[in-house]
Structures are given as C-alpha cells and as structure tokens.
Amino acid sequence: MGRAILQYVPRAVTALMLTECLLSFIVVYALQDVPNGAGPVSGSLNNALAACLGFAIGGVTLIASGQTGDNFLARRHLLYTALVAGIVALPLMAAVETIFGGPFPDLWSMLLLWSVWLAAIVSFRTAVSLMADRARPSRRVLIIGDPKRIEAVGARLLRARNGMFEPLTGDPLRLSSELLRQQGISAVVVSGATPPSAMPALLDCKLRGIPVFNELLFQERHLGRVDLDTLTAGDIVFADGFTDGWISRALKRSCDIAIALTLLFVTLPLMALTAIAIKADSAGPVLYRQQRVGYLGRIFTLYKFRSMTTDAEAGGPIWAQHADPRVTRVGSFIRATRIDELPQLANVIMGEMSLVGPRPERPHFVRQLADAIPFYHERSYVKPGLTGWAQVNYPYGASVEDAREKLAYDLFYVKHRGMLLDLFILMATVRVVLFREGAR
Numbered sequence: 001m002g003r004a005i006l007q008y009v010p011r012a013v014t015a016l017m018l019t020e021c022l023l024s025f026i027v028v029y030a031l032q033d034v035p036n037g038a039g040p041v042s043g044s045l046n047n048a049l050a051a052c053l054g055f056a057i058g059g060v061t062l063i064a065s066g067q068t069g070d071n072f073l074a075r076r077h078l079l080y081t082a083l084v085a086g087i088v089a090l091p092l093m094a095a096v097e098t099i100f101g102g103p104f105p106d107l108w109s110m111l112l113l114w115s116v117w118l119a120a121i122v123s124f125r126t127a128v129s130l131m132a133d134r135a136r137p138s139r140r141v142l143i144i145g146d147p148k149r150i151e152a153v154g155a156r157l158l159r160a161r162n163g164m165f166e167p168l169t170g171d172p173l174r175l176s177s178e179l180l181r182q183q184g185i186s187a188v189v190v191s192g193a194t195p196p197s198a199m200p201a202l203l204d205c206k207l208r209g210i211p212v213f214n215e216l217l218f219q220e221r222h223l224g225r226v227d228l229d230t231l232t233a234g235d236i237v238f239a240d241g242f243t244d245g246w247i248s249r250a251l252k253r254s255c256d257i258a259i260a261l262t263l264l265f266v267t268l269p270l271m272a273l274t275a276i277a278i279k280a281d282s283a284g285p286v287l288y289r290q291q292r293v294g295y296l297g298r299i300f301t302l303y304k305f306r307s308m309t310t311d312a313e314a315g316g317p318i319w320a321q322h323a324d325p326r327v328t329r330v331g332s333f334i335r336a337t338r339i340d341e342l343p344q345l346a347n348v349i350m351g352e353m354s355l356v357g358p359r360p361e362r363p364h365f366v367r368q369l370a371d372a373i374p375f376y377h378e379r380s381y382v383k384p385g386l387t388g389w390a391q392v393n394y395p396y397g398a399s400v401e402d403a404r405e406k407l408a409y410d411l412f413y414v415k416h417r418g419m420l421l422d423l424f425i426l427m428a429t430v431r432v433v434l435f436r437e438g439a440r
Contacts, residue, residue, distance in 0.1 A: 016128065020121055027117045139165050139186045144172040145215075146192025152229070153191050153215060165222075175201035177208040187211040189218045192230075224393060225408040226415070231375065236415060251419065256355050260348040267342055274305055274330075274339055281330040284310040287343060292360035295383045300352040302360060303343035307331030317364045319399060338433050344386050356422040357385025358410040361403075369403050376403075379410045382417060389413040389421070392428040 141157060143150045154167035168185070172195045180188070188205055190198075190212065206212045216235060219227045226235070275286045288306040291299055312326040327335065334340040347353040353360065358379040361369070370376040390409035394402075413421065 020124065023120050023124060024117060027113070027120055030116075140168055140184050141165050141218075142168050142170050142180065142183075142185045142188045143191055144170060144175070144188065144198065145190045145194065149191035149215065149229070153189060156219075156223070172198035172201070175205065177205045177210055180205060180210055185210065187213060187218070189213050189215060191215045219408075220412060220415075224389070224412055226411045228374065228404060228408055228411075231411070233375075236375075236378065236411070248419070252354065252422070253351070255419075255422075256348050259355055260345045263342075264345045264349070267345075270339065271305075271342055274334060274342075277330045278306055278328075278334075282309060282328045291363060292384070293363055293366045293380060294352055294360055295380060297377070297380050299363060300347070300360075302353075303346055305334055305340040305343060307335050307340045317362055319365075341386060348386060352383075354383040354385045356387060356389075356425050357383045358388050358413065359391060359406075360384035365403075369400060372400050373404050373407055375411060376407060379407060379414060382414055387425060387429040387432075389425055392425055392432050 143153050143157075150169055154169065157165040157167040168183075175188075175198060188202065188210060190202070192215070194202070194214075202212050213221070214230075216227050216230050219225055278286050284306055286306060288304045288308075290302050290304065292302040294300045307328060308324075308326045308331055309328060331340070344353060348355060366376070388410065389412060390406040393409050394406050396402075
C-alpha cells in the first residue's frame with residue numbers, strides 16, 4: 001500500500017516535501033542552543049532527536065495542510081497553509097518534548113522557533129513557485145493503441161495533476177527506445193489491446209528502462225483511480241495490496257473509536273453552538289436523520305446537522321445543487337465547513353461507519369446508480385466513511401456522471417485499502433476542510 005501512495009505523489013512534489021522537511025530539521029537544530037540560555041526545544045532530548053522531530057512533524061503537517069498536493073506550485077494559499085502547518089506542528093513538538101521528560105517550552109521561545117520556521121518555508125516555496133512559472137515540470141507520456149481510447153486517456157492526463165503530464169501520441173510501428181529518450185518520453189501507455197507488431201519495440205523499451213503500462217495500471221499508479229471503461233472483475237479479484245484480516249480490521253476499528261471519541265469531545269462546544277444557531281435560524285429539528293446504504297448493502301440511519309428547510313424533499317429525493325435554494329443561511333455555512341457532518345461521529349462509534357471509506361449513499365440513488373454504472377455495488381464491500389479517497393480527489397458530485405468519476409476513486413480504495421492510505425486520506429481531508437473544496 002505504501003508503494004501505491006508513493007507512486008501517486010509526483011516526483012517533483014516528493015522532492016519538495018523532503019526539502020521542506022530538511023528545512024524543518026535545520027531550523028530546529030540551529031535553534032537548539034541560543035546564546036545565554038536554553039534553546040526553544042531543549043531538555044532531555046538531544047539536538048539531533050529534536051531536529052528529527054521537526055523533520056517529521058513539519059513534513060506531515062505540510063502534507064495535511066495541502067502544501068504538497070497537486071497545488072504545490074500555486075502561491076494562492078502559500079502563506080495560509082504554512083501558517084496552519086506551523087500552528088499544528090510546533091505545539092506537537094513541544095508536547096513530545098514534554099512527554100520525553102523535558103520542560104515545556106515557554107511562549108517566547110515557541111514564537112521564535114515558529115517565526116524562523118515559517119519564514120524559511122515561505123521563502124523557499126515562493127522561490128520555487130517563481131522559478132516554476134518559467135519552466136513548469138511535466139512528464140511526457142506516449143499513448144498508443146486504440147484510437148478511440150487514446151483521445152480519452154489523453155484528455156484525462158491533461159486534466160490530471162495540474163498539468164504534471166504531457167500526453168503525446170505516436171505510431172506504435174515506429175517505436176524505439178532511442179527515439180523515446182530523444183523526445184524525453186518518461187513512460188508509454190498502451191490503451192486497449194496491444195498491437196502484436198509493437199510488442200518487440202515495447203519489450204525493448206521496458207528492458208532499457210522506459211516504463212510501459214497498460215491503461216488501467218497507469219491510472220492506478222499515477223492518477224490514484226481505476227479506469228471503469230477497461231476494468232474487469234478479474235482486475236479486482238487478482239489485485240494485490242490490501243490485507244483485510246482480523247488484525248487489520250481490529251486495528252482500524254480501534255483507531256476509529258479512539259479518534260472519533262477524541263473528535264467528539266473536542267468538538268462538543270462547536271456542536272452546541274451549531275445546534276443553537278440552527279434553531280435560531282429556521283424552524284425544524286437540529287439533527288437530520290436519513291437512511292443510507294452501508295457495509296454489504298445494509299441500511300442504517302445517518303445523522304447530520306440539518307442544513308435545509310424541513311420541506312426540502314417534499315417531492316422526493318433529488319441531488320443537491322450548486323447554490324441550492326433549499327439550504328438555510330446557517331446550513332450554507334455548516335455545509336461549506338463540513339460542520340454538518342460532525343454528528344456522524346456517533347455512526348462511527350456505533351460501528352455503522354468508519355472514519356475512512358466510500359461515502360454512504362441513499363437507497364434511492366444506489367438503485368439508480370447501480371443500474372447505470374458497472375461495479376457500483378462493489379464499493380459496499382468496505383464500511384462507508386466520514387471521509388474517503390474520492391472526497392479528497394474529486395469535487396462534490398451531484399449527477400450520475402459525477403458518481404461514476406467518484407466510483408473510479410472508491411474502487412481504487414477498495415483494491416488498495418490499508419492503514420497507510422487511511423492516514424494519507426485523513427491528512428488530505430484537513431486540506432479539503434480548510435479550503436472548503438467541493439462543498440455544496
């Protein structure tokens with residue numbers, strides 16, 4: 001599973017993340033011993049160990065705040081995400097220092113460390129962003145095979161990863177490793193059936209170090225999704241990666257309960273204020289109960305803060321819309337910030353949901369989508385989640401086509417699920433919540 005995550009992250013992003021982790025290491029190490037007194041992170045931990053904590057925590061929080069995602073070249077959220085990462089990382093470092101027996105750093109020492117770290121990260125990222133404006137990195141990918149599929153794959157690559165891929169097409173009969181290297185081709189993708197006449201050239205490319213993928217494998221490794229147009233039952237049956245034994249299930253369940261209870265305790269004041277605001281804003285109950293399809297197709301009651309008027313579905317279930325007139329004033333805010341989902345922590349504690357998994361749909365829409373989209377029922381072979389791989393990779397969906405795109409990510413999760421991927425999704429969810437991505 002770790003390999004699937006690493007292959008999903010572009011090499012340029014990985015290099016950036018490691019460099020920023022190294023900056024965190026240098027800053028913490030340099031501020032260990034300031035003149036005439038103890039450094040901001042001193043005590044029982046030696047300099048190297050404390051600096052390693054800065055390396056790890058700084059990098060993890062930068063990922064969580066979205067600074068190592070597909071938007072890593074954008075300056076729009078640069079300062080904001082670095083601020084969030086610093087606010088999260090530095091108290092964590094102080095807490096770890098205290099746990100290991102050292103004194104809790106004073107406020108001024110923490111502010112010094114935080115200011116230097118923030119200045120270093122922002123300066124580095126701004127410099128990289130300015131240089132990238134002149135020469136944006138991209139990976140040239142040659143697509144051969146079925147002409148109908150080539151166009152679809154090329155269009156998907158153009159949209160994917162903020163321009164990280166440059167799709168090219170060519171004649172499979174004229175393939176040669178020398179020519180591909182001259183053109184800067186980093187990989188070959190074969191869409192549809194492989195032309196038999198191209199096999200010797202493809203074998204030569206593979207053995208000479210140029211990766212060759214079929215369409216399904218390339219999308220899984222580099223786009224984090226399956227291709228529903230070419231997916232077969234065998235691709236799921238013989239998939240490697242996930243383990244779903246009792247140990248992994250027990251570990252996931254234990255983490256679900258521990259994190260859900262912690263979040264429930266921390267957010268109780270926020271939920272109380274939300275309940276008061278809902279009551280003051282519109283008539284009706286605070287909580288909204290709705291039937292959803294869960295694990296193995298079982299129906300359960302999902303809880304949400306009410307964000308619409310009480311007669312929102314008087315005519316029957318319908319998809320949510322952009323600028324939906326049924327949404328109340330308070331509802332608009334709590335939907336954008338995902339506060340309306342907090343009551344689902346109770347569903348997680350009761351075992352009806354997990355923290356991470358495909359989002360549960362309503363029975364009406366499940367029947368509709370299963371008739372229109374192949375393999376739709378297969379997403380129910382894992383517990384539905386409060387957040388999921390589709391939620392951090394695709395905007396809010398409110399149509400059959402959106403549901404199809406989200407299923408491509410959900411089935412990737414079904415095939416490759418594991419604790420590492422769950423951790424990655426939870427961190428990426430911080431970015432989604434902070435920037436209100438995809439909420440309606």
